[in-house]
Amino acid sequence: MPSSPTFDLNAIDISIIVGSLLIVVVVGLWASRRQGKTARDYFLASGALPWYIIGAAFVSTSVSSEQIVGTVGQAYEHGMGVANWEWWSMPVYAILIAVFIPIYLRNRLTTVPELLSRRFSPGCGDVYTYVMLFAYVFVFMVPVLYGGTVTFSKLTGWSFPVVLLGMVFLVAIYTVKGGLMSVVWTDAVQCLMLVGGGLVLFFVALDKVPGGWSAMVEANPDRFHLYRPPDDSLAPFLGIVLGTFGLYTFYSATNQVMVQRVLGARSRWDGIMGIIFAGFINLVRPLVTCFLGFIVFHWIYEMNRAAPLENLDHAFPFALKDLAPGWGLRGIVLAGFIAAVMSTISALANSTATIFSLDVYQKLFRPQASEREVVFVGRSASLAALLIAAAFAPTVGAFGGIFKYFQQGITFVASPIIGVILMGVFWKRANAAGAMAGLLVGLVMTAGLLILTVANVDLGLHWLYYGFFQEVIVVGVVVAVSLMTAPPARDKWQPFLWRPTLLTEHLEAEVRPWYASLSLWFAIFAIIWFYLYWRFW
DSSP states (O other), X not given: OOOOOOOOOOHHHHHHHHHHHHHHHHHHHHHHTTSOSSHHHHHHGGGOXXXXXXXXXXXXXXXXXXXXXXXXXXXXXXXXGGGHHHHTTHHHHHHIIIIIHHHHHHTTOSSHHHHHHHHTOHHHHHHHHHHHHHIIIIIIIHHHXXXXXXXXXXXXXXXXXXXXXXXXXXXXHHHHHHHHHHHHHHHHHHHHHHHHHHHHHHXXXXXTSXXXXXXXXXXXXXXXXXXXXXXXXXXXXXXXHHGGGXXXXXXXXXXXXXHHHHHTBSSHHHHHHHHHHHHHHHHHHHHHHTTHHHHHHIIIIISOOSOOOSSGGGHHHHHHHHTSOTTTHHHHHHHHHHXXXXXXXXXXXXXXXXXXXXXXXXXXXXXTOOHHHHHHHHHHHHHHHHHHHHHHGGGGGGGXXXXXXXXHHHHHHHXXXXXXXXXXXXXXXXXXXXXXXXXXXXHHHHHHHHHHHHTTOOOSSOHHHHHHHHHHHHXXXXXXXXXXXXXXXXXXXXXXXXXXXXXXXXXXXXXXOGGGOHHHHHHHHHHHHHHHHHHOO
């Protein structure tokens, strides 16, 4: 990451940062004492998570430091189009709620590989397991840990090794010991810190603009539109729509890191309401993660209060340095910033431990392993993932443009997996041979696209389009091979095939007061979402 503006933290700022981190650790250790001793207790929080914890953890896990720095910079440069990355949640959450949550909870699944293994074959589950174990540590965890550490270090002037090791140590204290219960409770606290601090900074900064939001819109109305043409390099709206059943559904509905929060729900109602609650939080998330860039742009180009930024990544530190008062707000925002890193890292470590323990160790090496042994292996795997990521994090800077291509890489990895899973839940004729062929062909395409990406080859189209084409080819392979081979047995497809009755089944599963109606709250969320897209189209 290029050099960026730095500033000195006063005693109030430092006290807030240290105090906030101590609160996170204390909450994590407290939560670890509430869980039982079984593998289900450790990996799925005893199936006791309430909706508000699920929703807050869902949001906290999905926000990383690079996202905050990057989207603020993109909003500074390009305007509101980048908000699509935050607001395009309603269609994806609808798919998660209507299609995947009923299937996950009805079949009492513990991992996403288990879905592939039971629907198709153990081999298909193994492909997901090994691809995602590698991806979680080296593609997700290492860049996020590096990005969060180097950004925090450059903002504050604190030593990179000290920040890196301190962050890993703090995450390990509660994640390794407490499992999912500790992770989600600390995620909820970190969500409050991140969203709360970000909102305060946004409104304090906006107050410095004469005329506020209206003045910014009046000065540059073309920058305040969500729609971007199909050839837009940042967020083409057509690409966003095509990605709904690709990258976005993979990340929210079939990514173990995210799904594990729903699998630990104390009831089906809590799992679904948690996602709806996450949707409401996402409605205000752009104020935290990107709209600050509008204020920086107006401050520089309309108010002429500073020189244009040399680098887009400077927009976020510029706002902290020039727009935040000295009464501790920088400490609050930086506490939320580092909380976003810790939340993502702890979630990745916990999901790595879950998949390795249940889908590798217990499945391949010790089928008769005791509950205590599986939990021990999970803790060891969680710690190992953190240490490996910490060891590799300092080397990321040598790869230069890795952050520029991070989202592309995730898309290319996700597309074949989500294509196969969607066929499994929507087409009963899809069989193990077709699924395996689709996965293998998709991964070959993934390898080719990643090589071209790392080699900085201009692909000509936005990467969301390539992810869509990749998914279409995978679906075609699944269909062709499945039709050329024997159909699957009924017990392979029947429990996992989506049908409308699953939706009514989970809506009617529990009798609740009218004000706790899932349909009511999702409808309110959807109405607000449609209004925002109508208002800023």
